[in-house]
Amino acid sequence: MSEEVSPHRLRASDSDRERVLKVLREAASDGRIDLEEFDERCSVVQSARTLGELPAVTADLLPLEEQPLRLDHQPALGLFGSASRRGRWVAYPRDLVLALAGRVDVDMREALLMRNHHRMTVTAVLGRVEIDVPEGVEVRVNGWSFLGMRTTTARRSTLPDPPVLEIDGFSLFGVVRIRAPKKRRFPALRRRERRRGIGS
Numbered sequence: 504m505s506e507e508v509s510p511h512r513l514r515a516s517d518s519d520r521e522r523v524l525k526v527l528r529e530a531a532s533d534g535r536i537d538l539e540e541f542d543e544r545c546s547v548v549q550s551a552r553t554l555g556e557l558p559a560v561t562a563d564l565l566p567l568e569e570q571p572l573r574l575d576h577q578p579a580l581g582l583f584g585s586a587s588r589r590g591r592w593v594a595y596p597r598d599l600v601l602a603l604a605g606r607v608d609v610d611m612r613e614a615l616l617m618r619n620h621h622r623m624t625v626t627a628v629l630g631r632v633e634i635d636v637p638e639g640v641e642v643r644v645n646g647w648s649f650l651g652m653r654t655t656t657a658r659r660s661t662l663p664d665p666p667v668l669e670i671d672g673f674s675l676f677g678v679v680r681i682r683a684p685k686k687r688r689f690p691a692l693r694r695r696e697r698r699r700g701i702g703s
Contacts, residue, residue, distance in 0.1 A: 627677025
């Protein structure tokens with residue numbers, strides 16, 4: 504996907520709309536919005552054609568880190584505490600992940616890549632970064648480590664043109680760990696799911 508294309512202009516999928524609708528149903532059930540507002544917001548979601556039309560619908564219902572769809576470009580920072588990035592979010596080129604005496608969890612299994620070759624700067628100083636990637640992603644871990652560790656359980660992809668996640672940065676008394684799903688013994692027995700994102 505070309506980096507010149509804004510994620511706000513990308514077409515929304517049924518699963519993207521369903522994520523937002525789920526939040527609206529929960530908000531209506533606990534009284535945060537009434538039935539009239541619920542119907543109005545649902546109409547906006549169901550008529551949405553692009554991703555950019557969806558985030559505003561739930562912006563006042565959940566904190567930023569819990570939003571069903573995130574198009575913002577913000578670093579994931581665990582500064583003397585914890586931070587996470589998960590769900591449906593946009594992985595921009597040169598994303599920054601930093602754990603400074605803290606922990607950061609990044610789940611890329613439903614992330615939307617702006618490029619098939621994604622570079623991410625991941626640094627851990629007296630901290631820990633855990634990154635989950637979907638099956639089929641080729642992971643390349645670069646950078647350096649001093650009295651720390653930078654590891655991955657991802658195997659070389661067998662796809663002809665696999666998505667690539669390239670990790671640079673450094674670890675100083677810290678840990679960076681990239682985790683891939685365990686290889687299935689009988690892959691033919693499990694129905695394969697098609698998902699638009701890093702694993703597609």
